[in-house]
Amino acid sequence: MGSAAQNADVAIQAQQAQVTGVAEKKSAVWEEALIQEFIYAIAHLNHVEQHLMEEDAFVGEPIFGDLIDLFREQRKFVGQVLFNVLNIEAQRSGTELRSAWESIWCALKHVTTALIHVDECIEKLLRKARESQDPAMIDNIRTLLRVRKAILEGVLAIIDRSRKASTVLTKASARCREDICLEAEQK
Numbered sequence: 001m002g003s004a005a006q007n008a009d010v011a012i013q014a015q016q017a018q019v020t021g022v023a024e025k026k027s028a029v030w031e032e033a034l035i036q037e038f039i040y041a042i043a044h045l046n047h048v049e050q051h052l053m054e055e056d057a058f059v060g061e062p063i064f065g066d067l068i069d070l071f072r073e074q075r076k077f078v079g080q081v082l083f084n085v086l087n088i089e090a091q092r093s094g095t096e097l098r099s100a101w102e103s104i105w106c107a108l109k110h111v112t113t114a115l116i117h118v119d120e121c122i123e124k125l126l127r128k129a130r131e132s133q134d135p136a137m138i139d140n141i142r143t144l145l146r147v148r149k150a151i152l153e154g155v156l157a158i159i160d161r162s163r164k165a166s167t168v169l170t171k172a173s174a175r176c177r178e179d180i181c182l183e184a185e186q187k
Helices: 003-061 065-085 100-132 135-164 166-171
Strands: 097-099 174-176
Touching: 003 100, 003 135, 065 100, 097 100, 100 135, 135 166
Parallel strands: none
Antiparallel strands: 097 174
């Protein structure tokens, strides 16, 4: 009788471990999906800014300047929520030196926008490939799909490494290179 009870206990423990493992796996999948949604939200908001700036440049008038600022601020709020969800305490430098967190934020902004541009290149090449049936075009699409995958993995790696190195990053800073990033702080 004792061994039957022990077997039942072992079976129950195994079932509980399996349920816990499934829950942890679901949680990890949920978190990864959520992070990817944040990535796309940041990228699309930055893309909106770019399109509105292009339109202002095309017409030669600052018609959308206030909306560009609005979308930029919303993008920053989305980024802050991402950092909050991941328990990353990003600190601003408040000086001419950019904190490591500000540099990481800037890198995330640029790389997520690059991801959207690669998506658009793939979409345009797919249309062209349907028309031309050119095998070289299909090879180019495959290459861009690999690039896209690598970019997304890189974005996730930036976020993961930032989270793991948060203490070191909080202490670091670098001078802002205006030739790379033209976004100025609004006061």
